[in-house]
Amino acid sequence: MIRVLVAEDQSAVRAGLVLILRSASDIEVVGEAADGEQAVTLARELRPDLVLMDVQMPRLDGVSATRQVVAEGLADVLVLTTFDLDEYVFGALRAGAAGFLLKNTEARDLLEAVRAVARGEGLIAPAVTRRLIAEFAAKPVRQPAVDPSVLDALTRREREVLSCLGEGMSNADIAGRLDMAEATVKTHVSRLLGKLELRSRVQAAVLAQELGI
Template identity: 50%
Template sequence: MTVTVVVADDQELVRSGFGMILDAETDIEVVAEAADGAEAVTAVRRHGAQIALLDVRMPGMDGIEACRAITAAPGCRVVMLTTFDTDEYVYAALRAGASGFLLKDVRREDLVHAVRVVAAGDSLLAPSVARRLVQEYASRPVRRPVAEAARLAALTARERETLLHLARGRSNAEIAAALTLSEHTVKTHVGNVLAKLGLRDRIQAVICAYETGLVVVGGAPEPPGTPDG
């Protein structure tokens, strides 16, 4: 099945370059290019695109606002692009619903891989962006609102362990090795975590783990309890 993509960047050479890279793949089709967020939102809706590749900083409607508008309705997932891994908008973009975040100096093969991964329903963060997310929480006072922490009550002990590993950025294969489980079982646990907590993908799971206090930056994680499956 062909993955349809809208590429948005206010620099024509940048967006056309990314477009050419993606269009060269037999399973990916760039259906439109956009110079700002508003054009991107319109293009996604007009073409029913599955992926929107958005620059964070664009004139008028920026990538954050466009991401929020696009992800408000099902059907299209967002991969954000930025020039610097210290971009202050990283956290805002993830909260707006982005499923992937890459630097603009991303290698050709990594860009294509990111589009395929996100189109398949998973999420992807460049390692430096993941560090930025942790730094965002490290700069905040430790908090654990009762309402947030109570969300975890629906999880089994094993599902809480799985969430801990997700928060550390581990893949299903790595989680399976750590918990001595099959990848199929881990995939089931991940799916249960997302469903029970009302989360869209692994990135939201990472954010949830920090916001609920399950993981504390600079401290030991909350004991996961006795595994029960």
């Protein structure tokens, strides 16, 4: 069972999310939070596998709550956003969010996203990925926040996998492009995350964008 904590300040939206999650036989909703502070407190108490986190909440916003949950190793975080909240995306990714979904995501896609994050794959909704790439493309060239020399530790194949992550590709997509087994892709992802000292493949995708690879 995948144990999920739902953090959403709008009660009607929260009820809808809970209803969808409880429709799956392999997902258990272990708690509900109406604000960021409560989300962190419940994550400490309940130790869920995943927190489904809204970004705009009272008392403590979703980005700050994500940072605390990830820093304490309490759970993976799957963030809910809308096109109007792009300014939160980068902050939450750098805080260690394992993925991003839009609030208008279909029920079946929400369930598959929860399962994907629980498998350690991470996920960014395709529409959000396109926005991220467009955002990077629109920005003037600047000094990367990370020293490009960190890539020296990666093998050629690991760099190729990192580049694919930067495009928001799944393990299956990467396996198809690079002509390798999906299990091999997972191994490469795991190794490059360790070498780059990153918490998730989503952070790797952001790093790939920042370094222009």
